[in-house]
Amino acid sequence: MAIFTKENYISQPLTVLPGIGKVKAQQFSSLGVKTVGDLLYHFPRGYQNRGDICLLGEASMMPMSCATLLTVGSVPTSVRLKGSRIMTRFTAFDDSGKCVITFFNQPYLKDVFLPGAVFRFWGRVEKNGGRFTLTSPDYELSGEGRVLPEFRTVYPTTKGLSQKFISQTVAEALSYADLLCDPLPGSVLREYRLEGFADALRGIHFPQTYKDIDGARRRFIFEELFLFSLGMQKSEKRAPLPPEAVLGKADLKPFIALLPYELTGAQKKTLREIYHDMTGARPMTRLICGDVGSGKTVCAAGAIEIALQNGKQAALMVPTEILANQHFSALAPLFEKRGYKTALLTGALSASEKKKVRAALAGHGVDLVIGTHALLTEDTVFDDLALVIADEQHRFGVNQRSALSGKGEEVHTLVMTATPIPRTLALILYNGLDISYIDELPPGRRSVKTYTVDSGYADRLTAFMRKQASEGHQTYVVCPAVSEEEDDGDPQNDNVVPLSFVPGDKALSPIPMKAAVNFSEELQKALPDLRVGFVHGKMKAKDKDAVMKAFAAGEIQILVSTTVIEVGVNVPNATLMVVENAERFGLAQLHQLRGRVGRGSAQSYCVLVSDASPDSPAARRLKTICMTEKGLEIANEDLKLRGPGDFFPTASGGQTRQSGEFSFRIASFCTDSAMPDQAVRAAKALLEQDPDLKDHPATDARMMKLFSITKNTMN
Ligand code: ADP
Numbered sequence: 226m227a228i229f230t231k232e233n234y235i236s237q238p239l240t241v242l243p244g245i246g247k248v249k250a251q252q253f254s255s256l257g258v259k260t261v262g263d264l265l266y267h268f269p270r271g272y273q274n275r276g277d278i279c280l281l282g283e284a285s286m287m288p289m290s291c292a293t294l295l296t297v298g299s300v301p302t303s304v305r306l307k308g309s310r311i312m313t314r315f316t317a318f319d320d321s322g323k324c325v326i327t328f329f330n331q332p333y334l335k336d337v338f339l340p341g342a343v344f345r346f347w348g349r350v351e352k353n354g355g356r357f358t359l360t361s362p363d364y365e366l367s368g369e370g371r372v373l374p375e376f377r378t379v380y381p382t383t384k385g386l387s388q389k390f391i392s393q394t395v396a397e398a399l400s401y402a403d404l405l406c407d408p409l410p411g412s413v414l415r416e417y418r419l420e421g422f423a424d425a426l427r428g429i430h431f432p433q434t435y436k437d438i439d440g441a442r443r444r445f446i447f448e449e450l451f452l453f454s455l456g457m458q459k460s461e462k463r464a465p466l467p468p469e470a471v472l473g474k475a476d477l478k479p480f481i482a483l484l485p486y487e488l489t490g491a492q493k494k495t496l497r498e499i500y501h502d503m504t505g506a507r508p509m510t511r512l513i514c515g516d517v518g519s520g521k522t523v524c525a526a527g528a529i530e531i532a533l534q535n536g537k538q539a540a541l542m543v544p545t546e547i548l549a550n551q552h553f554s555a556l557a558p559l560f561e562k563r564g565y566k567t568a569l570l571t572g573a574l575s576a577s578e579k580k581k582v583r584a585a586l587a588g589h590g591v592d593l594v595i596g597t598h599a600l601l602t603e604d605t606v607f608d609d610l611a612l613v614i615a616d617e618q619h620r621f622g623v624n625q626r627s628a629l630s631g632k633g634e635e636v637h638t639l640v641m642t643a644t645p646i647p648r649t650l651a652l653i654l655y656n657g658l659d660i661s662y663i664d665e666l667p668p669g670r671r672s673v674k675t676y677t678v679d680s681g682y683a684d685r686l687t688a689f690m691r692k693q694a695s696e697g698h699q700t701y702v703v704c705p706a707v708s709e710e711e712d713d714g715d716p717q718n719d720n721v722v723p724l725s726f727v728p729g730d731k732a733l734s735p736i737p738m739k740a741a742v743n744f745s746e747e748l749q750k751a752l753p754d755l756r757v758g759f760v761h762g763k764m765k766a767k768d769k770d771a772v773m774k775a776f777a778a779g780e781i782q783i784l785v786s787t788t789v790i791e792v793g794v795n796v797p798n799a800t801l802m803v804v805e806n807a808e809r810f811g812l813a814q815l816h817q818l819r820g821r822v823g824r825g826s827a828q829s830y831c832v833l834v835s836d837a838s839p840d841s842p843a844a845r846r847l848k849t850i851c852m853t854e855k856g857l858e859i860a861n862e863d864l865k866l867r868g869p870g871d872f873f874p875t876a877s878g879g880q881t882r883q884s885g886e887f888s889f890r891i892a893s894f895c896t897d898s899a900m901p902d903q904a905v906r907a908a909k910a911l912l913e914q915d916p917d918l919k920d921h922p923a924t925d926a927r928m929m930k931l932f933s934i935t936k937n938t939m940n
């Protein structure tokens with residue numbers, strides 16, 4: 226024990242805890258838990274509310290596990306079954322009746338269940354004929370002054386790790402609470418009335434009441450927002466430009482004259498803002514936020530024109546090869562016509578081609594380069610870079626963007642995103658970048674007809690999919706779950722109050738969830754002459770790609786998926802988007818999903834399937850989606866109805882994160898719209914007082930960990 230100190234305890238390997246050998250450590254590691262700190266931050270998936278005791282009569286009517294309080298009525302007797310299994314049975318009762326309880330291969334239980342003793346059971350009560358039955362329930366001795374905890378914690382787990390074992394290990398780690406250093410400074414805890422680290426850990430892992438969960442959750446949500454904001458603020462300092470680096474005036478008229486269309490009002494306004502920034506005394510840090518198809522690219526092109534007219538270089542960075550090619554074929558001819566040299570730089574180029582492009586960049590033989598991460602390598606050097614543009618910002622890590630802007634002395638940065646972000650949240654997510662909203666689509670776009678139906682429409686919907694296919698079009702179907710067998714091997718986990726639970730919100734739990742794999746089988750049966758495929762985040766990247774390619778090529782007519790298709794798919798031939806259990810999705814997410822159709826010339830449709838009751842908050846959300854296609858309006862409504870949490874991406878969803886991207890664990894549960902603001906303020910105050918976090922090593926360490934980077938890659 227002596228080796229542990231406040232400085233090193235949290236980063237110790239799990240094997241320092243009793244009972245953790247190589248095998249267990251390996252199992253934990255597959256959950257991403259490698260250190261004591263990882264374990265403490267391995268938050269529960271939810272809780273079984275075992276304090277909510279049901280009578281046998283009530284319990285038997287519920288299709289899930291629940292708690293009962295029963296008195297043992299008979300001495301357990303064991304019999305040997307075929308195949309050498311031993312069955313042990315006894316009866317127990319409450320005021321509503323008598324229950325037969327059965328266990329297998331545990332004959333010693335006759336010494337546990339003594340007649341007259343009271344136990345709290347957790348399991349699914351069934352009614353067979355006139356009798357209640359319980360098979361292999363969980364049990365805890367009750368009665369006689371014994372206080373049983375209300376909640377049983379349920380963790381995300383993996384094969385070989387029982388809930389009980391995880392729980393014990395967490396308790397073990399928590400037993401050295403005095404070795405824990407709070408990543409939140411005391412002043413922050415006091416000012417925002419947050420629970421201390423050890424208390425909050427106890428509250429989230431071993432709560433006694435909902436209040437414990439709530440207080441702990443609040444603290445960890447704040448912690449995440451605070452650390453995120455801290456990292457963002459630390460990485461983006463904006464000093465004024467030296468006079469010689471300030472760009473001169475530029476004339477955009479000849480550039481605009483080359484466009485085959487009239488700019489929309491929103492585009493003109495954005496261009497004016499960009500012009501103002503780029504010719505000002507400080508480097509531009511601007512975000513263009515506009516729905517898919519709103520015409521962000523031409524605004525970026527305007528920025529490029531300003532840089533090039535000043536004799537400088539510009540770089541446009543995009544997250545995928547496909548996007549790079551797309552942008553290059555749209556922009557290169559335009560700028561070549563203007564007399565500038567352009568180049569494409571992606572990983573797909575041969576080594577010698579890459580070398581050639583890099584040499585040209587270093588010698589200013591190229592004015593505009595468009596590319597992927599290949600732009601970030603150390604051997605990519607510019608002669609005189611003045612502008613960096615990142616498309617689809619959310620797919621780049623913070624430090625990647627700053628790595629690119631670091632390639633020029635005084636670089637203007639422009640970021641484009643199709644994710645609509647309310648102004649108040651942009652403050653935290655984008656560290657107060659200036660924002661241009663493009664809230665207007667170019668004329669002549671067809672809107673996507675959007676409807677909400679209940680599951681009674683299933684047959685008509687299948688017929689509609691067939692109709693789309695007969696017209697040569699394709700359908701997306703999105704389901705909230707991967708497969709119906711999706712659980713962690715604990716048969717009693719089906720009555721778990723999720724960690725995101727908001728007391729008083731009963732809207733979701735009773736509606737059964739559609740699962741992608743199973744639903745695709747159903748659809749294939751109903752539509753035998755069509756090809757139905759499925760794709761989800763748990764598939765291997767290779768398999769996923771193959772299915773997506775087949776869909777893009779039109780070989781698959783109906784693609785059933787989880788939300789993995791949210792990013793980076795463009796199949797203009799798809800005209801129907803069906804979202805099952807639409808009540809489970811946030812508005813912004815639904816909006817993104819709808820954006821997958823309506824990309825071709827044919828009329829497109831979005832059908833939201835939901836059995837949420839008409840007066841529920843979920844139904845109100847769906848109504849919003851049906852009424853407007855404006856991303857920002859939807860996002861603002863989402864913020865009002867659900868709080869800001871939906872805007873903080875979680876690591877789940879099967880997308881691998883770029884290093885340097887922040888991994889949120891719990892901030893997506895945030896429902897308090899004042900909190901992001903407070904976190905930003907707290908981070909700012911701390912940095913003013915301790916810019917390098919020298920006096921706050923625990924804060925610094927946790928922040929670095931969440932940005933999944935090491936100290937020397939972030940400045
Ligand atoms: P996004 O905002 O999704 O990046 P793009 O910039 O790719 O959108 O623009 C989508 C399409 O709309 C492109 O084909 C582009 O040429 C076209 N477009 C952009 N602005 C206008 C406009 N003002 N009028 C007509 N078409 C436009």
Ligand code: MG
Nearest residue numbers: 518521522616
């Ligand atoms: Mg775009």
